[in-house]
Amino acid sequence: MKNALQFDFLVDKEKNTITVKREFAANRQLVWDCYTKSELLNQWFAPKPFTTKTKSMDFSEGGHWHYAMVDPEGTEYWGWTEYTRIKPIDYYDTLDAFSDSAGNLNTDLPKATWHVHFSDKGENALVETTVTYQSLADLEAVINMGMKEGLTSTLERLDDLLQKLNK
Numbered sequence: 207m208k209n210a211l212q213f214d215f216l217v218d219k220e221k222n223t224i225t226v227k228r229e230f231a232a233n234r235q236l237v238w239d240c241y242t243k244s245e246l247l248n249q250w251f252a253p254k255p256f257t258t259k260t261k262s263m264d265f266s267e268g269g270h271w272h273y274a275m276v277d278p279e280g281t282e283y284w285g286w287t288e289y290t291r292i293k294p295i296d297y298y299d300t301l302d303a304f305s306d307s308a309g310n311l312n313t314d315l316p317k318a319t320w321h322v323h324f325s326d327k328g329e330n331a332l333v334e335t336t337v338t339y340q341s342l343a344d345l346e347a348v349i350n351m352g353m354k355e356g357l358t359s360t361l362e363r364l365d366d367l368l369q370k371l372n373k
Contacts, residue, residue, distance in 0.1 A: 212332065213361070215354050219346075222339040224353065228361050230331045232368040234324050237331040238295045240364060240371075241322065244271065250367045252276075253359035256283075261307070267292050272309050286311060287320075297323040302337075316344035 212229035230237050240246045244260040252258040252275040259282075261272040269289045274282040286305035292298045300320045304312040311317070316339055323334045339345040 211330070211365075212327070213358075215357070217345070217349065219342055222342055222345045224337045224345070224348075226333075226335045226337075226357060228333050228335075229327055230333065230365065230368055232331055232372055233329070234295055234326055234331040236368065236371060237333060237364075238324055240367060241324075241333070242298070244273075246367070247271070247273070250363040251360060252363070253356040254363065261309075265289060265292070270309075272305065274307070282307065284309075290319075295324055297321065316340070316347050318344070318348075 211231060212227055214225070214227040216225040216227075217223075218225070240250065242265045244263040247263075248258045248260055250258075251273070255278050256275045259274050259276060261274070263269075263271045263273075265271070267289055271287040271289075272284070273287075274284045276282050284305045284307055286303050286309055288301040290299045290301060300322070301317065302320050303317040304315040306312065318340075319338045321336045321338075323336075325332045325334070339348070
């Protein structure tokens with residue numbers, strides 16, 4: 207079943223964007239919840255074998271999500287997401303950056319804006335995410351850091367979680 211689900215990873219070097227279109231075998235409300243509730247994000251938002259832990263989250267316009275991806279040895283890789291626009295179960299926009307455990311942004315690593323759009327595709331949900339970087343160098347840096355492979359693994363974890371939640 208998983209293999210039949212849509213997954214497109216499109217890079218546009220002229221616009222400095224990555225667009226990911228990903229279909230999930232679940233309804234849109236459940237997929238929205240998995241993207242917007244820390245107790246669910248903690249169960250899938252990291253590529254294997256990493257885990258995720260939330261330090262703080264306020265899913266509202268002007269709010270944030272401060273989290274770490276943790277490798278098996280315990281090393282933490284911190285991220286900061288600021289929510290700029292939200293239209294429940296349709297879309298949200300964010301500013302996304304790497305940070306430290308105190309929430310200070312790492313200005314040496316790329317920052318991006320994310321537009322995450324949710325729609326119905328029959329009985330399934332389709333999530334289209336457009337990530338826009340400030341420069342071609344930033345876009346190429348995240349591609350070289352393994353963005354496609356990491357995101358592929360992360361979204362497969364969401365498939366697994368949705369399968370459990372749908373039972």
